[in-house]
Amino acid sequence: MSVKRDIADAIIAQRKKYDVETRLPWDKAIHDQVIERTSGHKVIALYAAFNHEVDTYAIMETLWWDPTLTLVLPKISNKAMTFHPVTGFQDLTPGQLGILEPTTAVTIDAKDIDMMLIPMVAFNRNGYRIGYGAGYYDRYLKDTDFIKIGLAYDFQETTVSFEEMHDIPCDAIITNREVIHAKQ
Numbered sequence: 001m002s003v004k005r006d007i008a009d010a011i012i013a014q015r016k017k018y019d020v021e022t023r024l025p026w027d028k029a030i031h032d033q034v035i036e037r038t039s040g041h042k043v044i045a046l047y048a049a050f051n052h053e054v055d056t057y058a059i060m061e062t063l064w065w066d067p068t069l070t071l072v073l074p075k076i077s078n079k080a081m082t083f084h085p086v087t088g089f090q091d092l093t094p095g096q097l098g099i100l101e102p103t104t105a106v107t108i109d110a111k112d113i114d115m116m117l118i119p120m121v122a123f124n125r126n127g128y129r130i131g132y133g134a135g136y137y138d139r140y141l142k143d144t145d146f147i148k149i150g151l152a153y154d155f156q157e158t159t160v161s162f163e164e165m166h167d168i169p170c171d172a173i174i175t176n177r178e179v180i181h182a183k184q
Helices: 003-015 020-038 057-064 136-141
Strands: 043-045 070-077 080-085 092-094 100-102 115-119 147-151 172-174 179-181
Touching: 020 057, 020 115, 020 147, 020 172, 057 070, 070 100, 070 136, 080 136, 115 136
Parallel strands: 043 070, 043 115, 115 147, 147 172
Antiparallel strands: 070 080, 092 100, 172 179
């Protein structure tokens, strides 16, 4: 097994130990930090949380109230990730991985995204993340210049060095305890 897989398995197991009620104040703290950072941006990319990830549904609901914003979520098709606008939960349905995905056909180009909020299984202080291992985000983020912010609980941090050449770091990581500005 790889170092990344070992770290991911351990953190996913730990994440599953916390029920929704325990995570509620953590999710609220992350929500508030995210909303503070969305001002002035026009197109924000987010993801639909699953598998005990940071709750992104409350973030979606808050952002939908801002008429100046376009919220886009990812869809996986043919081993590629694309982003599509969503205006409410009615625009989401379970996709091929069981994660809620947009039903809208319109695709938003990466150059039009101002900020992306990124899921992570684990992270380090250099802004690098471990995902589920399929590489969708690293491939999508490869030649982008928008703001990249990871969302995670503080216990998902690791001090183990796991970065690989193809990994794309986040500019910052918002946890329930702090906002970490990546050291790169």
